[in-house]
Amino acid sequence: MTDEEKAKYFQVALCSSLVLFGFDGEELKILVYKKLNDPFKGALVLPGKYIAPTVSNDQAIHELLIEKIAYDEHQTYIEQLKAFTKVFRNPLGRVVNVAYYALVKLTPQIQEKVKSQGGEWYAYDRVPDLAFDHNEIVQYAKERVKRRVKRRPVGFNLLGDEFTIAQLQSLYEKALNRELDKRNFRKKIFNSNLIIETGNTTDPKQHRKVSKLYRFDEEKYEKLSLKGYDFLF
């Protein structure tokens, strides 16, 4: 490649946006911010950042998650969505957005950190209009999550170490956007053998009736997934 060609091609900027899904045991939510500077000052956008040529996208997303929610990387599922590449998606010039999504459990710590950063959570199906092409990114992320949840047990990243079957079901209902039958749900989950009873129960003061707590059997899943096992749903 000649110097001239290099000058022609090497003038694109890179950024990454993140569709962060948080589950608080009740609602599945998406994180957005109000933009503090131009372009689109005041508009709502996904968390994101520009990426210097020397920085990897993974590194950038990692930094973004630290900065915005002080996350625990071992309990967070992250995956690239795809590149959003329209020529005029950003008024500053050609900016390619390599979008990601992540799934986290909403702990009080995260809630606080997000608040201090000016972030706002919106229910999964009530995300307002966003600037740039971020509506499209959110739409794409939702579809991806729906599919993933059906075929891989990614949902467990949205729950704590221990959870009740009811919480798990509620999560699946939110992500799949439809109601599920309690008995069928339990059957399916227990048949998968990927859930282990921990022996603990919920705090009897919080609910009428205590319920058993379970955890996800990661080891067994690793083994199964090596054999090309598909979850279910």
Next chain:
Amino acid sequence: MTDEEKAKYFQVALCSSLVLFGFDGEELKILVYKKLNDPFKGALVLPGKYIAPTVSNDQAIHELLIEKIAYDEHQTYIEQLKAFTKVFRNPLGRVVNVAYYALVKLTPQIQEKVKSQGGEWYAYDRVPDLAFDHNEIVQYAKERVKRRVKRRPVGFNLLGDEFTIAQLQSLYEKALNRELDKRNFRKKIFNSNLIIETGNTTDPKQHRKVSKLYRFDEEKYEKLSLKGYDFLF
């Protein structure tokens, strides 16, 4: 963003590589080229090109397909795979590769065009080592195609307007990389109701016994897919 920041960020180059799957009725193949200039002169690579900041990726892929195979865009399935973004994937500098894959039927015209361009087809499971991170891209593409073929009738793009059930089955066997039972295959395909008998048959001179030709019912598929219908397999 200050001018300084702009200078810092706007120095990435964009390229797109294409994993082109071709089916000739027998074998499912992938197209590669021998690289004519540095870096990696002489190595095998996927077809691809650098993308100027003013050109969209879709446009670039379109041009690439025209240039390499003179394709018919209405009979070709194209989809973005994802962005490959490693910092040091290209010795020239930071180059983000937004990879695509496409599915085409190998007509004699395409075969000829490819030959004249110096392209070579390799059987799906016998693609040799490629330069850059193209092995990884091919691997990713194969997995994507396998999944797509299971859930959406994309396979039909690899066949002509009319095809026999045997051809269709052979294609599925190649893409899924396993053998299928003839009777079960026919049952599944006909139950989907997405296949229409055209009334024509294969040329009696070519085979011992003529067989019926079918075509894909695109209209019906459009309707079904709006309702969230998943193909099968």
Next chain:
DNA sequence: GCAAAAGTGTTCACACTACACCCATGG
């Protein structure tokens, strides 16, 4: 005693699997 949430089985329909033989034709 009642509201709220946990927990539990059965039946039916459908889809997937495995499996073997006859037919038409060209050579």
Next chain:
DNA sequence: CCATGGGTGTAGTGTGAACACTTTTGC
């Protein structure tokens, strides 16, 4: 007449969907 490839049916198994009542306990 035989080699090639097209075409066909059944039985068994497993999975998904629909559906209602009992138990516990805080108030």
